[in-house]
Amino acid sequence: MEPEIIRDPSSPIPVDIVRTTAADGSKQDEIKLTADAKLREAINKLAEEGAASLSLMIPDAKDEVSTIKISLARDVISLLTGRGLDLQFRTVNGEITIPAASLQGASGDVTMTIQPVKAAAQTKEIEGRANQAEIVLTATGGNEVTIIGRPVQIETNLQNREVELVLPLTGMADEVDPTKLGVYVEHSGGTTEFLTGEVVPLANGKGLKFTVDHFSTFALVKSDVALTSMHKAYISGYPGGLFKPENPITRAEMAAMLVKTVEMKEAGQAIRFSDVPAGHWAVEAIAKAYRMGLKQGYADGSFKPEKPVTRAEITAIAVKLMKSAAGQRGAGFSDTAGHWAEQAILAAQAAGIVSGYADGSFRPTALVTRAEAVTVLNRALERGPLFGGADVLPVWRDVPQTHWAFYEIAEASTEHTAMPRAEGGEQLK
Template sequence: PTTVPTTVPTSPAVPTATTAPTATPAPTVAPIATPQVTTINAADLTKQLSELAIGSHELVIPVKATTSGAQVVLPGSVLVQQAAAQPNTVLTFTTAGTSYSLPLSVINSAALTAQLGSSDFTITVSILLADSGTLNRTNQAISSQLGNATLAAPVIDFSVSAQAGTKLVPLNSFGSTYVNRMINVPSSLNSNNATAVVFDPATGKISFVPAIFTPKADGTTDVTIKRNSNSYYTVVKTSKTFGDLNGHWAKASINLLASKLIVSGTNNDTFSPSQSITRAEFAALITRSLGLSTVGGEASFKDVNPSAWYADAIRTAAEAELISGYSDGSFKPGSPITRQEMASVLAKAIKYTGKTLNADPAALAKFSDAVSIPAWSQAAITEIATAGIIQGATDGSFAPQKLATRAEAVTMLEKTLKYLQFIN
């Protein structure tokens, strides 16, 4: 039988409530990471210092860090007391990829009390990842100054400051005390074609800083940077050579220091190794080699034009007492430097960093013209010769009045930097 479809009665329409429009959620913005702040109170720090092994002057304090870095706040009173009792004490703060070693001798309590208006101050050590703006400017500096170089490590802002109430004083200059800081580079680096650099936000330029490269078993490299001031630090991979060095005895040394941004050619492809080097040029080389920050102020000598390219270098070297002028107040920047003058500057540079030089009379006596070396330069030449930094001419003489060549200057600078452990 055929089924007759049953008609289902239609229900009366039910009025529908109007649905409110759904608000579109705002895009989620990741919060900017803030550094991990670790505050160490007086009792804890005093206890840790008291537990240092006899003869040990370094207290290593591991601290936690966020992706933007770490800050450690310390009681100034304890640091001042410890510095008075043990002047050689160093506090080293370590994170997963960086470290900073603070010698307590650089904390000038009297000066800070005068500046802050209080002797009750804290010291903050900061190890911070550079912000994007500074990172971009660092990359621009690398590109414009070096061309084919590449950034090999994060850019880290190492700084120290003192604070009392709302007053804050940065500690950026440590005199002739070189402070160690370390950046772990996540790759294996050859120190011959990589160098640590400092970025100066005021000038937008990068420059060499002393550093030792230590390869690690995990394929990374610890780069220990040594400098007497704070700023932004990183590591770059770069190499440089010149077309006129083929077969030259100083080729390796020149290429090394050119790759370290210490020396440059007479033009982009020419070094001119046999050309004499001027007193101004050597002043610039020694300030770069020591990683010295530029010193401002008046000209140090009457014949140094403040607008000359070498004025800053000469003023900086004179302030550090690495160079001296003549009795008439001149420096003679364009005059070639002699071998004895160069030895004198190098001896002063080594002592400036706190390193001791020995003087073995036998080192001077080996030169056939030792008796004719002027009295004013004998001590420096003896010290530099004892350290193996300077050698005689092929005829066995020292030739103190002989003009130094650009190649000789570079090889002596290289030996000086290795003697100081400022390069590998």
């Protein structure tokens, strides 16, 4: 059978979808995006209008497509990243948004294959594995989960780059309890993951939005009880079992820590810093932290990724992370009056996130160590400290249990179930 050309009549983007029918009746869609003159014109127009993304709808009114194959040519990637546009694909089985920062630095064409799991028996098998997975049992307290809608299998060569997914809340009432929703993930290597997300509007209802950087099978599930979330590790150590608690934190390291532990709306536009090349290890983290408004650059267009973070800088970040930064102000310090971060320092002081020195000073320009950095972030995020015996907590060779930040470092460097915060911190389970 001859391929059929499908176009979304409501889309301003001139993209052809080639739909083919196999001998068994199954249908496959193929989309190849190349930077031809029409697509260039459309993308440039979107950028001039201030759009945040290039959004493509892949229509399937009869729900007959079993596979969607997407190919994104290198010239399109350059065009999108140069214009700071995210790329979004919308299907009847959910939405996929690839941030411009995640496309930046791609070495070649990007490919993606999307396959909804339509067979009821296969869905039931995935549900059975989810209910046997320790990571799910931990989150539900041993209760079973039920799959909502269809699982989706996604394979791509764009690995270790953050991508946002939205799976539809099919068949659920208008009022949904997000604390009872999660995403069970089966990776191709045999590992599993359990994620939580945010309920957001979709064209035909609501969906659960979450962020991933690896792909395989995703199943949206619900539980009859509120799910226990996970506290992911957001900082790691060095070879040889070292943490180096007294080492200063650099601006690049701080950006990497923030994006691993904080979910915030990305209101800022994509940006390129003159001293953060596409191959820099933290290029994506820096771009995302900038879009979240947590890190800024300098007037000359640089970011200075290796520059150490000061006490004033991390305090300003901490106040942005606090659930409530309004209200009380601390008494202040002898050396912060008139400082650019004075108000943030006063708010953080009142909240007990930062303190000063015995001589009444704060030393806003002093550098922040790795131990101090995780302590401030933990307090701002209301995480930990994480308590437990030496047999369950990581023992860094250079961080004995007598170290003043031992339990704060454990909280930041150990993935664990997030228990309700109580006086004194969390207990590792």
